[in-house]
Amino acid sequence: MSTDLYPEAKTPIRDDILQHHARALQHIAAPGAWFSGTERVAIAAETRLALECPFCQTRKDALSPNAVSGDHTHGGVLSETLVEVIHRITTDPARLSRSWYEGILAAGLADAAYVEAVSVVIHTISLDTFARGIGLAPRPLPKATDGAPSGYRPASARHTGAYVPVIPPGDEFGDEADIYDGMIGANVQQALTLVPDEQRSWFKLVSAQYLASAQMRDFDQEPRAITHAQMEFLAGRISALNQCLY
Amino acid sequence: MTSADGGVPAGSELAAFAEALVAADPGQLAAAISTLRQAVGDAGWVDAAGVAATFNAIDRVADATGIPLEPAKVDLSADLRAAIGLDAFRDGRG
Numbered sequence: 001m002s003t004d005l006y007p008e009a010k011t012p013i014r015d016d017i018l019q020h021h022a023r024a025l026q027h028i029a030a031p032g033a034w035f036s037g038t039e040r041v042a043i044a045a046e047t048r049l050a051l052e053c054p055f056c057q058t059r060k061d062a063l064s065p066n067a068v069s070g071d072h073t074h075g076g077v078l079s080e081t082l083v084e085v086i087h088r089i090t091t092d093p094a095r096l097s098r099s100w101y102e103g104i105l106a107a108g109l110a111d112a113a114y115v116e117a118v119s120v121v122i123h124t125i126s127l128d129t130f131a132r133g134i135g136l137a138p139r140p141l142p143k144a145t146d147g148a149p150s151g152y153r154p155a156s157a158r159h160t161g162a163y164v165p166v167i168p169p170g171d172e173f174g175d176e177a178d179i180y181d182g183m184i185g186a187n188v189q190q191a192l193t194l195v196p197d198e199q200r201s202w203f204k205l206v207s208a209q210y211l212a213s214a215q216m217r218d219f220d221q222e223p224r225a226i227t228h229a230q231m232e233f234l235a236g237r238i239s240a241l242n243q244c245l246y
Numbered sequence: 247m248t249s250a251d252g253g254v255p256a257g258s259e260l261a262a263f264a265e266a267l268v269a270a271d272p273g274q275l276a277a278a279i280s281t282l283r284q285a286v287g288d289a290g291w292v293d294a295a296g297v298a299a300t301f302n303a304i305d306r307v308a309d310a311t312g313i314p315l316e317p318a319k320v321d322l323s324a325d326l327r328a329a330i331g332l333d334a335f336r337d338g339r340g
Contacts, residue, residue, distance in 0.1 A: 011288035017296060051270070093309040101312065118310045126303035133267055133295030135279050163312030187313040188304060206304070209296035225289035230260060231297045233252040237264040238301040245332065246308035246315065 009134055020208040021130070021139075024123050027201045029142040033152045034113040034195070035120075037144030042077045043086060043117055044124040044141050049075055050090040060092050065100075081107040082117060089121050094243035101163040112153055112194050115164050119198035126205060157194045166190040183213040188246065210235075256285035260294060267298050 005022055006013055028044050031037050050056055055070040062068045065088075074083045085104055088096060104114060128138040154176050157165040167176055169185030176196050183189045183203070192199040207213075210231065215223055222228065239246075251257025259282045266278035283291045307313075315323070327333050 011292060013292055014296075017292070089306050089310045093306045096309045096312075098312055101310075115311070118307065122303040122306050122310075125306065126299045129267060129302040130295050130299035132270070132275065133263070133279075133298050134292060135276065161314045163310075166311075166313075187316055188308055191307050191311040191313050202307070206300050210300040224293040226256075226260075226286055226293050226297075227254070229254045230256060230286070230290075231293070233254045233257055234260045234264055234294055234297050235301040236252075237261050238268065238298055239305050241264060241268040242302065242305040242309075244305035244308055246305070246313060 005139060006131070006134070006136060008136060011134070013134070014208070016208040017130075020205050021127055024127060024201065024205050025139065025142045026145075027197075028120055028123055030145045031147040031149050032116050032120075032195065033150050033197065034110070034116045035149055037147065039078070040116075040120050041141050041144045042075065043082070043120040046075055046078055046083060046086045047090050047121045047124040048128070048138065049073070050087040053087055053091070056087050056091040065092055065095050079109075081109050085109065085114060085117050086121055089118060090125065094245070098163055111164055115192055115194045116198055119192050119195060119202060123202065123205065126209070130209065152196075154193065154196055160190075162187070162191065164191070165194050167193040167196070189213070256282070256290075259285040263294060264298060267302065 005018055005025075028040055029037050030040070032040055035043065050072075053073045055068075055072050058070065059065050059068050072080075072083050072087050074087070078086070081104060088100070101114075105111060109117075131138045154167055156167050156171040156173065156176065158168070158171075159165050160168050167179060167190065169180055169190070172179045176193070179193055179196055179199060180189065189199070189203065192202055203213075210216075211223065215221065216228075219228055224231065226234075250261065252261070254260070259278070262278045263275075263282045266275040269275075279291065282294060286294065314320075
């Protein structure tokens with residue numbers, strides 16, 4: 001399956017990337033905790049549509065995102081609130097704020113559903129960025145897998161300072177006992193833990209595309225074809241361009 | 247190496263690759279890929295694409311979930327944040 005994912009690539013792609021990209025696409029298509037597979041594939045498709053949304057472009061260009069009003073151009077499948085979430089995270093993430101997030105909750109999207117939507121969006125953006133980075137078009141989205149959302153919410157998730165509840169390191173137990181395996185529990189590693197399977201899937205992808213947590217701090221080993229210094233320089237440049245303050 | 251390359255080998259090519267990817271300009275990206283491949287080889291190019299794919303997404307995880315800086319990073323970055331007024335900027339986001 002994975003070897004068919006980038007058949008027109010001009011260079012070999014590491015097996016672990018191929019395996020986790022195939023897995024990530026299936027993850028997007030499968031029922032989650034709060035959305036069906038059909039809804040999750042629609043979220044991924046809407047992530048791509050956001051890049052062509054004229055209202056998003058106008059808002060991105062405005063001095064403040066609150067200075068313009070209008071309607072998103074979208075696929076017509078998802079709620080207006082969910083479309084707003086997907087489009088803002090995709091096209092103007094640096095100006096997201098707690099008040100915006102609270103407005104999303106007030107409009108009826110539950111916190112855990114929000115986290116799951118964030119995860120599907122960023123899985124999609126990551127896969128699509130990789131494809132474009134190796135000179136190819138984003139891969140076709142998979143067909144949704146049948147089944148109902150689990151409705152699972154970890155009992156240990158709580159507010160610790162982020163917009164969303166998280167499982168703080170030290171509070172992982174039961175079904176979440178593995179959630180920080182091999183990780184230091186940095187805040188960004190906590191961010192998606194309100195929907196544990198999303199955190200697990202995302203950091204498997206991170207480990208394949210970038211480095212596993214332990215590898216990030218092991219400067220005696222260079223497991224990639226570019227060095228730690230080169231990777232961190234590139235990561236820093238991407239984050240600066242995205243105006244990410246974390 | 248120059249000040250624009252971060253002091254790392256192929257830094258200029260990596261920076262151009264990052265800028266082209268975020269700009270989503272196909273012509274700019276094709277040129278950046280070509281020079282990056284020459285600078286770091288094909289395996290390095292694939293690894294660079296993986297790193298860029300990771301951070302173009304993880305930035306959005308951080309921004310969308312509002313995670314704070316870890317205390318150690320707060321301490322380490324205090325002088326820099328004060329110098330450029332970054333704390334006031336974040337507090338003022340609407």
